[in-house]
Amino acid sequence: MAQSSDLPDALPSSRTLARASLAALGVAALLIVGVVLPAEAGRDPLGSGAVLGLTEMGRIKVSLAKEAAADKAMDAAGGPVESRNGGTPADAQANRWRDSMTVTLQPNQGIELKLAMRKAEKAFYAWKTDGAEVYYNAHGEPPNPPKGFAAHSYAKGTATADKGDLVAVYDGMHGWFWRNRSAKAVRVTLKTGGEYLVLKEMK
Amino acid sequence: MHMKSSGSLPYDGRLSTPSLLRTRAAVALLAIGASALPAVAWAHGVTGGDKGYIMETFGIRIVPFIYLGAKHMVTGYDHLLFLFGVIFYLYRLKDIGVYVTLFALGHSITLVSGVVAGVSINAYLIDAIIGASVAYKALDNLGVLAKWFGRQPDPRTATMLFGLCHGLGLATRMLDFDLAKDGLLPNLLAFNLGVEIGQFFALCVILIAISYWRRSATFVRYAKAANMLLFLSGVALVVYQLNGYLSPSQA
Numbered sequence: 001m002a003q004s005s006d007l008p009d010a011l012p013s014s015r016t017l018a019r020a021s022l023a024a025l026g027v028a029a030l031l032i033v034g035v036v037l038p039a040e041a042g043r044d045p046l047g048s049g050a051v052l053g054l055t056e057m058g059r060i061k062v063s064l065a066k067e068a069a070a071d072k073a074m075d076a077a078g079g080p081v082e083s084r085n086g087g088t089p090a091d092a093q094a095n096r097w098r099d100s101m102t103v104t105l106q107p108n109q110g111i112e113l114k115l116a117m118r119k120a121e122k123a124f125y126a127w128k129t130d131g132a133e134v135y136y137n138a139h140g141e142p143p144n145p146p147k148g149f150a151a152h153s154y155a156k157g158t159a160t161a162d163k164g165d166l167v168a169v170y171d172g173m174h175g176w177f178w179r180n181r182s183a184k185a186v187r188v189t190l191k192t193g194g195e196y197l198v199l200k201e202m203k
Numbered sequence: 204m205h206m207k208s209s210g211s212l213p214y215d216g217r218l219s220t221p222s223l224l225r226t227r228a229a230v231a232l233l234a235i236g237a238s239a240l241p242a243v244a245w246a247h248g249v250t251g252g253d254k255g256y257i258m259e260t261f262g263i264r265i266v267p268f269i270y271l272g273a274k275h276m277v278t279g280y281d282h283l284l285f286l287f288g289v290i291f292y293l294y295r296l297k298d299i300g301v302y303v304t305l306f307a308l309g310h311s312i313t314l315v316s317g318v319v320a321g322v323s324i325n326a327y328l329i330d331a332i333i334g335a336s337v338a339y340k341a342l343d344n345l346g347v348l349a350k351w352f353g354r355q356p357d358p359r360t361a362t363m364l365f366g367l368c369h370g371l372g373l374a375t376r377m378l379d380f381d382l383a384k385d386g387l388l389p390n391l392l393a394f395n396l397g398v399e400i401g402q403f404f405a406l407c408v409i410l411i412a413i414s415y416w417r418r419s420a421t422f423v424r425y426a427k428a429a430n431m432l433l434f435l436s437g438v439a440l441v442v443y444q445l446n447g448y449l450s451p452s453q454a
Contacts, residue, residue: 052270061255
């Protein structure tokens with residue numbers, strides 16, 4: 001297409017081209033140090049990342065990558081040790097809260113509370129924070145998930161409270177991961193009832 | 204919000220992402236050499252990268268979304284290949300401006316309306332169409348289309364149409380990010396603006412590179428070969444994406 005407009009005189013001169021190349025190199029270097037480095041690695045040598053609000057993104061990515069690496073290491077070590085003996089079996093007293101736990105999340109801290117459940121057991125729950133929104137991810141894992149196993153996700157999002165039922169999709173640990181992305185400490189209170197063995201904090 | 208019972212398991216598609224990334228990585232190597240890859244998914248409920256960031260934050264975040272839009276464009280080799288094809292025979296800045304504006308207009312329309320309306324097309328299919336757009340542009344540059352159809356299809360219309368397709372791909376990607384309703388539209392517009400900025404930077408680099416090449420005699424000698432290579436890259440993209448679409452792991 002448009003081959004008719006192949007005018008040799010439309011080519012830039014070497015001078016223009018050299019200038020454009022230098023300018024592009026300069027801009028690229030500036031962008032890499034001032035924008036990409038904060039946004040990807042959380043490092044901010046020029047202070048521009050803080051102004052643009054990109055350093056936070058980099059820090060979050062770095063912390064997520066660290067968590068994922070820790071998860072992998074845990075997988076390699078055979079998964080978290082589970083105690084399956086502390087709980088009382090679910091009985092007829094269905095609609096009663098059995099456990100309640102309150103945890104305090106410092107800024108950027110993440111905590112996981114989980115129920116040991118057998119497949120198809122049904123628990124009910126309610127959690128709320130003392131004000132600020134938190135990120136939550138309700139998910140479940142079998143006892144010794146194979147390498148690269150993707151946890152089953154029940155629900156995720158950001159909220160100040162949530163309640164409902166949780167039906168285990170397989171034997172294993174099912175529960176909530178919360179993370180506080182606000183600047184102040186947040187308390188999360190979880191109440192659980194129904195069919196499960198034990199509620200515990202995952203460490 | 205109530206958790207769903209085991210009767211209807213919400214599936215977040217995380218299992219399919221790694222294979223998509225592998226495919227993309229292979230194509231990237233084939234096409235233009237390895238480049239930065241988009242968000243990586245991890246096991247155990249930890250989602251890393253851009254997606255993890257978006258999932259764990261909320262509210263209006265203009266600059267981060269501009270950044271993500273620009274990053275998506277600059278690291279999206281399929282969009283870049285198409286742009287390369289579009290400006291291959293464009294010498295005048297005015298022409299380049301017209302075509303790039305048409306392309307940008309097309310993908311802005313489908314990106315914004317696609318996300319707002321929640322229109323999610325299978326990511327493999329839309330990426331296959333984007334691959335087809337690369338192959339189409341190469342054939343156009345080779346002058347084959349004029350031979351087949353007796354006349355040259357209007358390249359402006361084609362660029363606009365493919366802009367609309369590329370926008371659907373961007374929308375699908377945005378929907379995959381599970382954006383919060385809170386601040387959706389401002390974030391979306393920021394992402395779209397970022398796409399334009401990224402496109403502008405990418406275009407500058409492509410233009411400088413192609414200008415050096417145009418000055419050498421090898422440009423005339425290898426222009427045809429370059430477009431054949433572009434065509435093959437487009438076809439490879441289509442094949443890889445259709446393969447991903449048809450493979451059984453894509454439940």
